Amino acid sequence: xxxxxxxxxxxxxxPFGVFIVLLSVRGALPQSGAFDAxxxxxxxxLLCAALLLAFWREYGEFARQNLPTPGEAALAAAVxxxxxxxxxxxxxxxxxxxxxxxxxxxxxxxxxxxxPLIAVRWIGAALLVPLVEELFWRSFVMRxxxxxxxxxxxxxxxxxxxxxxxxxxxxxxxxxxxxxxVAGLAYAWLxxxxxxxxxxxxxxxxxxxALGVWVVATGSWAxx
Numbered sequence: 001x002x003x004x005x006x007x008x009x010x011x012x013x014x015p016f017g018v019f020i021v022l023l024s025v026r027g028a029l030p031q032s033g034a035f036d037a038x039x040x041x042x043x044x045x046l047l048c049a050a051l052l053l054a055f056w057r058e059y060g061e062f063a064r065q066n067l068p069t070p071g072e073a074a075l076a077a078a079v080x081x082x083x084x085x086x087x088x089x090x091x092x093x094x095x096x097x098x099x100x101x102x103x104x105x106x107x108x109x110x111x112x113x114x115x116p117l118i119a120v121r122w123i124g125a126a127l128l129v130p131l132v133e134e135l136f137w138r139s140f141v142m143r144x145x146x147x148x149x150x151x152x153x154x155x156x157x158x159x160x161x162x163x164x165x166x167x168x169x170x171x172x173x174x175x176x177x178x179x180x181x182v183a184g185l186a187y188a189w190l191x192x193x194x195x196x197x198x199x200x201x202x203x204x205x206x207x208x209x210a211l212g213v214w215v216v217a218t219g220s221w222a223x224x
Contacts, residue, residue: 008151009140011055015048016136019129020173022047027102038104038117045124048132060151061139061197068199076199079190080206083183087211088223090179097177105221113216121224122212130204137184138191138200142166156195163188183207 005013022044029037056062068076106117143150145162167184174180187200215223 008058009144011058012135012140014055015051015132018047018051019044019132023102038106039120041104041117041124042120045120045128048128052128052131059135061135066196066198068194068196068202072194072196072199073202075194076190076202077206079186080203081210083186083203083207084210084214086182087176087179087207088214088220090182091176091223095178096175097172098175100175100222103222104224106224107221118216122209122216125212125224126205126209129208130201134187134191134197134201134204137166137170138188139197141169142188142191154195155191155197156193158188158192163192 022040026037026040026044029035029040031037060066104121106114106121108114138155140150142158142162143153143155145165146153146159163185167181167188170184171177171180183204187204190203191197191200193199211223215221
C-alpha cells in the first residue's frame with residue numbers, strides 16, 4: 001500500500017496530529033464530572049513526548065551539527081521575548097478568531113491554583129509544543145509547500161509563498177490570529193535566516209515559557 005506522504009512527513013505530522021486530536025477531545029469533554037478533562041493535556045504531553053523520542057533519530061534538523069551557536073541562541077531568545085510581549089497585547093476583540101475550544105483554568109472549586117496541573121501545562125507549552133509545532137509547521141509544512149520532497153528544500157532558500165501560506169494556516173489554529181501571524185513569521189524568519197530549526201524552537205520555547213509564567217503570575221488564564 002502506498003501512502004500519499006512518505007515516512008519523513010509522517011514522523012513530523014504524527015506528534016502534532018496526536019496533540020490536536022487530544023486538544024479536540026479535551027474541548028469536547030464536559031468540564032465537570034467524575035473525570036477532570038484538564039488532565040487530558042497531561043496525556044497529550046506523555047504521548048507526544050513518546051512519539052518524539054521514538055522518531056528522534058529521524059529528525060535530522062535536531063542533529064548535533066545543527067545546534068545553534070551562542071549568537072543564534074541569543075537571537076532566538078530575544079525574538080521569543082518580543083513575540084511574548086506582542087502576544088499579550090495583540091488581544092483586542094478584532095484580533096481574535098472565535099473562542100478557544102479547550103480553555104485551561106487550573107483552579108480548584110475554591111479558586112485556588114492546582115500546581116500539578118499548572119506544572120504539566122507549563123512543561124507541555126514551554127518544552128514540548130515548540131518541538132512538535134516547529135517540526136510540523138516550519139520543517140514540514142513550510143518546506144512541503146515548495147516541494148513534496150520537502151527534506152531536500154534548504155530552509156535558507158524557502159520561498160516567500162511558503163512562508164506566507166504556512167503562516168496563514170498556522171494562524172487558523174490559534175484564537176489570537178494577529179499574534180499568531182507575528183509569531184509564525186518570526187519563527188519562520190529565524191529558520192530561514194539560520195537554516196537551523198533549533199533556533200525557531202528556542203524562540204518558540206521562550207515565548208511559551210514566558211507566557212506561562214505571566215499567566216500564572218497575573219491569573220490571565222484566558223491566554224492558556
